[in-house]
Amino acid sequence: MSDLLAEVVATGSAAEREALYKQINTLEETGDDITHKLYLGLDRVYFTPLNRKDIYALASAIDDVADYVHEAAGRMQLYHIETFIPAIREIADYVKRSCSELQKLIFSLAKMEDSEAMLASCRLIKQYENQSDQVYYHALADLFAHETDPIRLIKHRDILFSLETSANKCKAVTDAIEIIVINSL
Numbered sequence: 001m002s003d004l005l006a007e008v009v010a011t012g013s014a015a016e017r018e019a020l021y022k023q024i025n026t027l028e029e030t031g032d033d034i035t036h037k038l039y040l041g042l043d044r045v046y047f048t049p050l051n052r053k054d055i056y057a058l059a060s061a062i063d064d065v066a067d068y069v070h071e072a073a074g075r076m077q078l079y080h081i082e083t084f085i086p087a088i089r090e091i092a093d094y095v096k097r098s099c100s101e102l103q104k105l106i107f108s109l110a111k112m113e114d115s116e117a118m119l120a121s122c123r124l125i126k127q128y129e130n131q132s133d134q135v136y137y138h139a140l141a142d143l144f145a146h147e148t149d150p151i152r153l154i155k156h157r158d159i160l161f162s163l164e165t166s167a168n169k170c171k172a173v174t175d176a177i178e179i180i181v182i183n184s185l
Contacts, residue, residue, distance in 0.1 A: 001027045001069045002092075002099035002166075008073060009084045009092045021077045028070040035063045050109070054180045061173040065102075068169050069095065072162035079155040087139030088156070091163040094132040098125045098170035105177050115181050122174035122181075132167040136160055 001024050008020045038059050042052055072092075076084075105121050108114070139160055147153040 001031075001066055001073075002096040005069050005073055006092050006096040008076060009089045014082070017077070021073055024070060024073045028066055031063060031066040035059050050180055051183065054176065054183070058173065058176040058180065061169065061176045062102075062106075064169040065099065065166060065173060068162055068166040069099075072159055072166060075155075075159050075162055079159070081155065081159065085139065085143075085156055087135050087142075088159055088163060090135045091132045091139075091160065091167060094128045094135070095163060095166045095170065098128045098167060101125050101128075102170060102173055105174075109177070109180065112181070112184050115185060118181050119178065122178050125170055125174045129167045129171040132164060136164040 004020050004024050004027070008017050008024075011017055011020070039056070042048065042055060048055060101121050101124055105118055108118055112118075140157065143153050143156055143160075147156070
């Protein structure tokens with residue numbers, strides 16, 4: 001979903017964006033289904049490869065990332081944004097990078113071979129979140145200082161908020177993964 005979101009903010013074609021929005025919607029629904037099935041499955045399994053509470057926390061955190069990526073895309077579509085301010089593109093890129101790193105981390109949970117590398121990936125995602133914070137705060141300050149159209153200001157502020165929350169939720173996933181890694185040492 002984060003890859004598609006980065007494509008949305010990179011394309012100038014409204015038709016291409018509509019197709020990307022539909023794909024994001026489909027993936028969000030699929031993710032909700034997977035999360036629901038995971039919760040139901042955990043209730044039926046006696047022995048789990050990881051602590052049951054940690055699995056719930058991780059699944060919930062991942063679902064939150066998907067929800068906010070979906071929300072950001074939904075706002076872009078709903079508000080009919082044609083031109084994205086640079087900060088929106090920057091934060092979308094940080095979210096994309098964070099999600100790419102999260103994907104690697106989640107695959108590495110199966111083996112738990114290199115806990116130091118996993119913790120380093122968590123730190124990298126936290127750096128991305130800190131960098132997106134800075135972009136977010138500066139973008140808000142710039143919007144309030146220079147944007148004369150209040151409707152445009154509100155639209156961009158809302159989208160920036162959803163994107164920044166997506167980055168924050170990526171950090172929350174790393175918190176869940178760090179607990180799993182530390183408990184496995």
